[in-house]
Amino acid sequence: MQKRHPTPDTPDEELVTRTLSDNREYLHIMGRYEAKLMRYVLRIASFSREEAEDVLQETFIKAYQNLNDFDRSFKFSSWIYRIAHNEAINALRKTSRFPTLAPTEQNESVVEHLADSLDLERELDHRLHKERVLAALEALDAKYRNVLVLKFLEEKSYEEISDILQRPVGTVGTLVNRARKQLKKKMEQ
Amino acid sequence: MSIQEKVLKQISEQRIEPTARAWFTFKNISLWFAAVVFGILGTLAAGTLLHVLDDGDWDIYGYFGRSFIEHSLIIFPYFWVAVIILFVSLAYVMTRITKTGYRYRTHMLVIAGVLMVAVTGSALYALGIGQEIDEALTSYSTLYTQLPHHKENIWSRPEVGLLSGTITRILNNNEFALKDFTGHTWTIEEGDVEWKRGAARKVGTKLKLIGMQENDTVFVATEVRPWETVGGK
Secondary structure, eight states, X not given: OOOOOOOTTSOHHHHHHHHHHOGGGHHHHHHHHHHHHHHHHHHHSOOOHHHHHHHHHHHHHHHHXXXXXXXXXXXXXXXXHHHHHHHHHHHHHHTTOOOOOOOOHHHHHXXXXXHHHHTOOXXXXXXXXXXXXXXXXXXXXXXXXXXXXXXXXXXXXHHHHHHHHTOOHHHHHHHHHHHHHHHHHHHHO | OOHHHHHHHHHHHTTOOOOOHHHHHHHHHXXXXXXXXXXXXXXXXXXXXXXXXXXXXXXGGGGGTOOHHHHHHHHSOHHHHHHHHHHHHHHHHHHHTSTTGGGSOHHHHXXXXXXXXXXHHHHHHHTTHHHHHHXXXXXXXXXXXXXXXXXXXXXXXXXXXEEEEEEEEXXXXXXXXXXXXXXXXXXXXXXXXXXXXXXXXXXXXXXXEEEEEOSSSEEEEEEEEESSOSSOO
16 A cells, blocks of 8 residues: 655654655655754854754754654654754854854844834834844843744744753743843843 | 755665664663662662761760860761762752653752652661661771761770770679770770660670770770660661
8 A cells, every 4th residue: 555645734743653664754854844943053053054054964864863762742843953953052062153143034033023022112213123132132142042032933832942942841931031131131231 | 965865865875774762762761760779879878867867976075175066067977968969969860861851940859859868768767777778888898987977986985985895795793895896805894884775784785885994905984875876766
């Protein structure tokens, strides 16, 4: 009996099962997550395109090797995001660089989301306002910036962020609140 | 070449395969097992600490020319506190690196660890297991008996009036022979001596003596205490 070709609605868990039987099926998982993970990796560190591709390649290799470690009580997206996060941090450590926010078009929408959530008075010119938010975001500690990126751009829930960053849910909530306060403070400086 | 093609090529060329599920299951079970084992060792150490604290002779500081606080700080069983901290820390680390360990907040794990050690340690002390561990280490480890808190150490100072050992012979109504922990035999003279509860005047009994050294072989006792504190077991 021929296997049905996966559709966009095929659950991730089924794609994992298919990959474990036939590694060519891994293309479907990579196809589903390549763009998202590339965007995420570029967002949490100012990698060049080539560097980001290397990180992504390592991520997919590692994910493939550890497919049997994927616990179906977790979300697959959180699991693979975690691997991408760790690979990005490892890559930064190797080059002794600090994670900074890359000024991409996508990051500008982070700024929009954040500006709205901070409930700031819009007295300034809108563009100047966005620039200030972006500058403040870049000045934040990586741990605060990462949670803001995951919450406001990747639109992850607290539980998903907990699984990605491997921190308790309560801690994630605290980090998000502190991150927003820190951001507001930096903007007022 | 796209990233996807590169990945599939690398998987094929390097013959990369998913690690077997059994390995991950074994790893996770091992980590939880290690966490439990270290937790148990921590509670055993806590039970032993309680026994050592209860069994300690905190009132003899005067014989060393020390204040109570000074003496307590010197003979406090830091060794057992360090052992508890070590095992509980290892249990914490093992728990943290399990698959779901990150979900627990640090202060919750710390509180759980402290409660486990306090409650279970107290139970083990009450059952006498702390005493058995202390005695076993005393029998098998000369290093352990040299620790400052160890009573063999504290009670082997005849020059300051503290002696301990085992009764080897009853000589008469007022004297008995005692072999101390260095193997030296003493004649113990009982003058106006107080025998504390639990101290038995018979061959084979281990005792702690307070008194005065007369010479190299004679010790005049004024107080005789049992080697083990009565109670706890």
